[in-house]
Every structure is written in structure tokens, then in C-alpha cells.
Amino acid sequence: MTSPCSPLEPPISPQRAPAPKAPIIPPPPLPLSPPDSGFPPSPWSLQAPIPPPPPPLPLPPAKGTAPPHVFGLEKSQLLKEALEKAGPVPRGKEDVKRLLKLHKDRFRSDLQWILFCADLPSLIQEGPQCGLVALWMAGTLLLPPSGIPLERLVQVAMERGYTAQGEMFCVADMGRLAQEVLGCQTQLLCGGLGGPNRDLVLQHLVTGHPLLIPYDEDFNHEPCQRKGHKAHWAVSAGVLLGVQAVPSLGYAEDPELPGLFHPVPGMPCQPPSLPEEGSPGAVYLLSKQGKSWHYQLWDYDQVRDSNLQLTDFSPSRAANGQTYVVPTGGVRAGLCGQALLLWPRDSNHLPGSITI
Template identity: 60%
Template sequence: MCGLVALWMAGALLSLPKEVSLERIVQVALERGYTAQGEMFSAADMAKLATEVFPCQAELLSGGLEGHNHERILRHLSAGFPVLIPYDEDSNHEPCFRSGYKAHWAIASGALLGLKSGSQMPPCQEDTEISGLFHASPCVSIFPLDAVAETYLLSKQGKSCRYQLWNYIRVQESNAQLTDFSPKRAADGKVYIMPAGGVREGLCGKAVLLQPKAPDGSNPSE
């Protein structure tokens, strides 16, 4: 139930007026036919489920995590909102490349940016304990990508109680090669809900951006 657990964890970051239990999320997913065993092989269904269980807005990104979507994700994280990202999970929970056989969901809640030497520093405050680490002020939307040398995502997934820093390029590449359903799962005798087009259509190059609804129903990030 990694996707449903990731969605539940995302709810804790949305400042919702009322907590929604994991049991409720699972119940709705089963009732809507999004899942049979707790699996979520469709990012589109994940986005729909999020708006059904939370008073939130969900934006489905497609076409990969690079380029404009890279900037979109960083801007979303800098506003304090979570991102749900499917990827292949290695034994240490980090992204790997198994063609979708180890497809998993993680939640990203922040980013660590390494700036190129000589880049102009936006309004930031240096960490009191770690020299060279700066915290962006709330007024900073995001740094220009041409000033960023490296990007790491502050990520967490349901099998671990700890956050990890993942190299953005590795996450992007893991997300981009989600193409096939695990033969081991296919032969285990269980029923799984798979979208038309399979894992490639449901997860490859996809991510889900979540944010709470504004009181007037507008997009609070605009």
C-alpha cells in the first residue's frame, strides 16, 4: 500500500482542517476501483483519490520530471506543498532502475539545492550549526535553474520512518523507466488494478502535486 501510505503522509503536510485516517483512504480507493490489494499503478487515479479524501487540489504532471516540470516541482516544494512521485525502490529505499518491477511511491516535501560558484545568492539565512547551508526566506519562490548545480529531494516512503536526500536526476531517471509490471507479481495469483496502457501509461514520467484548497476555491500557488 505504498501509494496510499504516501498519500496519507502527504495529508499531514497540507494543514487540513480534519485528519483523514489511512483506513478511510484505503476504503475510498477500494470503493472507487482504484485498487484491489492497496496498489496504485495510475498517477491519474492517485490525483483523483487525493481530491476525494482531502479538501485539496491535485495537479497531474506528465512528460517526465525534467525541464519545465523540474522547475514546476521545485516551485511547488518551495511553497511548502508535497509532491507524490512513483519510482523503482532499491533495497535501501532509494531510487533504482528495475523497469518498473519495483514500482513504489514516495513523497517529496522539500529540496536541497547546490548553487554554482559565483551565483547570486537570493534572500537567505545561514544555518546556525552548518556553515555554507542557507535557508531560503518564504518570499523566495525558487532559484533560476541555470544557477543550480545539483538538486536533491527530501523524500520519504512508507517502508521507512526516516527522510532521505535523493539526487533529483536519479529520481527523474528512475521515474522515466517505469514501463513494465513485475512478472513475479503477475504470477502470484492476486488481482491488481492496472490502467489501460499498463505501468508505462500509469506511472512513467508522472508525478502528482498536492496543495490545500484556498477558501475562495482559487489556486493558492498562483
Template identity: 55%
Template sequence: MLIAKVLPSPRICLFFSVFFFPFGSSMCIYLPLLTTPEADEIMRALLIMQEKQSAANVGFSLSLFSSFSEHLKWLLFNNPVPSLIQEGPQCGLVALWMAGALLSLPRAVSFGRIVQVALERGYTAQGEMFSAADMAKLAGEVFPCQTELLSGKLEGENRERILRHLSAGFPVLIPYPWNLVTCLSRVVCTGALLGLKRGFQLPPCQEDKEIPGLFHASPSASSFPLDAVAETYLLSKQGKSCRYQLWSYTLLQESNAQLTDFSPKRAADGKVYIVPAGGVREGLCGKAVLLRPGGSEIHKPR
């Protein structure tokens, strides 16, 4: 682990805007959610998207929701989490705090406690977290939970593990770039919206009363075969908004793969940041952290 004052990098990361902690471009799907009870937020957001998908500010050209009753069966998994707006570069720590809501904790853990432990262990200096491995260690220290660090890429076997994990009701932390100026961010994924091929027979699920073709997953639905999935979107929250966001899995995976360089703006701000040996590429690129209830245990990277 290196504790260093990062020098300006001559290389610029590539980012997509409008999503996550807004680092990139309009290639993601942003949900303009309302300040309604958590139980209704997701469905209200889907309805809004369905009604406004042609609006210029939505940036949504896939006509996803118009296909609900035509081409695919849509299966929604989601568990609500509270929101917390970050102050400074705290996106990873805020995402970790939100994830705690899905870990069946015996008692609440304050955000201040998470920050305190991260500082004491030398994982952060300003609230930043540039190491997924350190994030997994931190989660195991502040929560009674099991952690698993995925590495390599978010495709193939890792994609399957992420979808199975989310469908079981557990959170996933995924880093991604925010924009060309700010640097990177981290999102807590709390659920998935899966477009299933029409020939697939769903387990008993409740069809939404307002959107035909959209089904709310039952516990038995988590056993769906992945080869039946034609479209994959992740539901998430991050520290710059109280609203849910809906991401294309492919775009999120590609965004994560862009995490190779430290932000030029951060590098030039005169502050000290903690960067792992190997830099941002080694610490975050191709990595995700899976959390589940249980005693502290850190699994080796996959």
C-alpha cells in the same frame, strides 16, 4: 480501466537500489535519520551525512556536504510530515496519507478511510496504485484539496513546477522503481535542498548554526530564480521507513522514467491487481501528482 490478473512479464524493469522504498541501487542518497523530533530530524541527518560521507554504507561519492562553505550556497526547504509504515503494496496510499499533513485539512483523515475509498472506487485491489491519474482523483475525494497531474517527463517545465510547488510548502507524489524483485513504489516529497551559485544573492534567510553555507529558507526565498540552481535534491518519505531520504533530482527523474513494466514477482504471485489501460508505462512513467490546500479540483495533465 482494466481489472485483471496480471500475467508474468518477460521483461525486467531497471531499478536503482537503496532509495525510496528500496527499489534500486546505491545511486541515491540515503539519510540514516534518528528517531528524534521532526523539527530536528533533517538537520541531524545532514550532520550525520557530513560526518560519515566516506563510510562504505553511505554510498555517497559527491562530497556534497564538504562543499557547503566552498562552492555553493545551500538552501533548504522542508515541511515535516508524520511517518506510517505500510503493510503490503500500499506505498502510494501511505504516501498520500503523509501528504495530507501539508494540506491544512479541517480535520484528520485516517489511513483506513483512504484505503476504503480506493477500494470502493476500484482504484486498487491489494493496496496498489498503478495509475497517477487515479491517485489524483483519490486525493481530491478524500481531502479537500486541489490536485495537478504532471505527465510526459519530470524535466523542463515540469521540473520547474515541482520545485516551485515544494518551495511553497506543498507535497508532491512521485512514483519510482524499488528493486528488480519487488516492483515500484511511491514517495512523498516534502522539501528540497538546492545548491545555488555563489553569485546569487539570497533573500533574508537564517544560516544554520552548525553547517556553514547551509541556509534555512524563509517565505521570501521561494522566489529564487531557477537558473541560479546548480544542484537539486529532494527530501522525501515513503512507507518502508520512518526516516527521511535525500534524492538527487536527476536520479529520481531517471528512475521514474524506468517505470515501464509490471513487477515479475507481483505478476507471478497469483493475486489480482488493478492496472490501467496501457499498463505501468501509461499509468506512472513520467508522472507526478501535485497537491495543494483548497476545494477538490483536478487539473488536466501537463
């Protein structure tokens, strides 16, 4: 793996609140493997028996859609009722069109828009598992639909000492976990989502590969700035680009929304010119996170700024009596200005190149 980051310190040291609760009993141990260095591949994990995923939820009557995966559904009547009221989960393209119609004043009328979108399932988190839920959703683009159960990700993360109860405060540990359990390639980005990393991120998303981003979560799940006190994870699997002109090869205008274009499946596409940094309101990330089964469109600069100010551990978390695993150097060392690119191990995709 190539990474613009300097080598990180050994991953973790536990940070405990003054009044810890009963100790967490981890699942039965996995076979031991030697300590990793620089995200080494872990062949044994790919060959180890994987428990079968839980049985799927019944399909709703709507055609062409699937219900969200809800972790802990069998234990929560509230979640069951919410799922029944919510109905089927819209596919990415339809959800984006809903957002564009609902918030059309937010999008510049002087630009044409190109939507690159990979469909993600939904998974509602239980407890502080937003990072592992985001990784599970990303994994559905890297593995067959059967994928890896969330329980498997939690188990391995606990066995490796990355987490105590599902929380993930270290992007580097997330990369190691993704390599071991999903067998994918990863690139750890440091120094924020601006500058040269901006083009890497946009080119990666245009090719249909996922990006994991830590950020501060506002009341409506959008990025905000709370110095890391509301640290949360999202997965981005698409991007909405505002351009002056749409390339002539490989794009079709949406029949319902004039000015919105989609790549034509199975047809070669001419890569678009990426909007220059400093062009406000021209780039939106298509994202999902573990507290909603809908997509959201987030202004790129808003995500960049939120990601770049993750510096402090939440005082409310520190005082709630729970145990958390935080890396040496705290939230600043583990999350601030960092993100994770993922793509399949057998893919020819290289960060920095566009192959549509």
C-alpha cells in the same frame, strides 16, 4: 484543474494472476456518486461522516519530536520492537543535517545550499500500500493534524475500483482519490520530471506543498532503474538547492553547518534562482516513503530517470497469486513519466509561481 497531459482513457481494468487467492471482501460501501471526469470535485465525500483516527501512540521521552505512525502496529510485535529501538522521529531539518554530515562528500563544495522543508509524519506501510501511505503523509500538509485515517483512503480507493489490496498503479486515479477524500487541488504532470515540468516541481516544493512520485525502489529505498519491476511511491515535501549565491532577503545560515541556509520563518523571502537543468548534483529532493521513518535526499536527476522508465508489471507480482488493479495500457500508461502536485483547495498557490 489544469494539466499538461492529454485526456486519459477510462481508468482501470483488472489484471489477475493465474491462481488468484480468496476474493478480497471490501469494506461496507460508501454512498454512490456519479462517475468522475477529469478529477471533478466530490462535495459529498467532504460532508460524509469520517471515522475517528486510531488513538495516538505514547510520546517518547525526547522533547519536540513525535513517534512514527505505524499502520498495523497492534498486530506486529516485530514493528513494536523496531519502533522502541528507533526512538523518536527527527524533524525534517534535523534529519537533513544528519544526512549532510554523514554524506558530506556527495554535496558540491563549490555551492551554497538552501533547504526548503515541510515536516511530514512517518507511516510504515503494511502490504502493497506505498502509494496510499505516501498520499496519507502528503495529506497532513493539506488538512489539520487530525487528517484522514489511512483506512479511509484504502476504503474509498477500493470502492472506486482504483485498487484491490492497497496498490496504486495509476497516477490519475491517485489524483481523483486525493481530490475526493482530501478535498485538495491536484495537477497531473506527464512527460517526465525534466524540461518545463522541472521548474514547476521545484517552485511547488519551495512553497511547501507536497509532490507524489512513482519510481523504482532500490534495496536502500533510493530510486533505481528496474523497468517498473520495483515500482514504489514516495512523497516529497522539500528540496535542497545548490546555488552560487544566497539571496540577501529572508535567509539565515545554519549555526552548525556553514554554507547551509534556511528561510527565516515569518519573514518575506526573495525567491532563489533555480539551478539550471544540466547542473549535476545541484538539486536534491527531500523525500519519504512507507518503508522507513527517516527522510532521504535524492538527486533530482536520479529520481527523474527512475520515474521515466516505469514500463513493465513485475513478473514476480504477476506470479504471486494476488489480484492487482492495473490501468489500460499497463504500468507504462499508469505511472511512466508521471507525478502529482497537491495543494490545499483554499490556497492561492498556482503551479508555476513562487510565493514563499
